[in-house]
Amino acid sequence: MFTGIIEELGTVEKLTKKNGNLHLTFSSSITNELKIDQSVAHNGVCLTVVNINNDNYVVTAIQETLDKTNLGSLKEGDIVNIERAMKLGDRLDGHIVQGHVDQTAECVSIKEEDGSWLFTFEYDKSHNNITIEKGSITVNGVSLTVVNSKVNQFSVAIIPYTYQHTTFKTLKVGEKVNLEFDVIGKYVKRLNDLRN
Incomplete structure (x- = not known):
C-alpha cells in the first residue's frame, strides 16, 4: 500500500532482459535504507527489491507489467519516481494507492x-x-x-x-x-x- 507521495527520484543504471523478465538496476539516495524483499513503487508500479549492491538495487518486472506500464520503455539514465510502502500509523498525505497500474x-x-x-x-x-x-x-x-x-x-x-x-x-x-x-x-x- 502506498500514498502517492514521492520520496525520491531513482536513476536507471542498468537494464537486463532475461527470458520474459526485465531486471532493472536503480541508484537512489535511499538505497542504503532498503532491504531485499521490500516493496517499492517505481513510477507507481509496485516491484520487489531482489538485490542490493552498494548504492544500487535491483527489481524485476515480468512481461505483463512491461505490457501494461511504461517501465518497458525506460532507458539507462532515465529517472523514475520512487516511494516505499507506507507504514501503519503514518499519516496518509496522498490517497490510497495500491501500486497496481490500471x-x-x-x-x-x-x-x-x-x-x-x-x-x-x-x-x-x-x-x-x-x-x-x-x-x-x-x-x-x-x-x-x-x-x-x-x-x-x-x-x-x-x-x-x-x-x-x-x-x-x-x-x-x-x-x-x-x-x-x-x-x-x-x-x-x-x-x-x-x-x-
Whole structure:
C-alpha cells in the first residue's frame, strides 16, 4: 500500500532482459535504507527489491507489467519516481494507492500557468476507467487531484514543489505515463456496472 507521495527520484543504471523478465538496476539516495524483499513503487508500479549492491538495487518486472506500464520503455539514465510502502500509523498525505497500474496514458498538453503547470492526459476509454472532477488519480506514482475530467481525458495541476521533486520536470508531450485510478471509485463503478 502506498500514498502517492514521492520520496525520491531513482536513476536507471542498468537494464537486463532475461527470458520474459526485465531486471532493472536503480541508484537512489535511499538505497542504503532498503532491504531485499521490500516493496517499492517505481513510477507507481509496485516491484520487489531482489538485490542490493552498494548504492544500487535491483527489481524485476515480468512481461505483463512491461505490457501494461511504461517501465518497458525506460532507458539507462532515465529517472523514475520512487516511494516505499507506507507504514501503519503514518499519516496518509496522498490517497490510497495500491501500486497496481490500471493502464497508461499519453501526455497531450503541458501549459505553464502563472507559477504552476497544467498537464493533460488522454487514455483509452475501452478499459472503462473513469475520473471525476476533484477526484484522486495517480500519474507515474504521484497522487494528484483531477481537473477537467472528460470521458477519456483529464488534467492535473502541478505546483512548483511537485514539479521539481518528481519526473514531471522531465515529462514531455507524447510520452506515456502510468495511471492508477482511485480504488474506491473503481469499486463504486464495478458495483454500479453489476446493477445495470
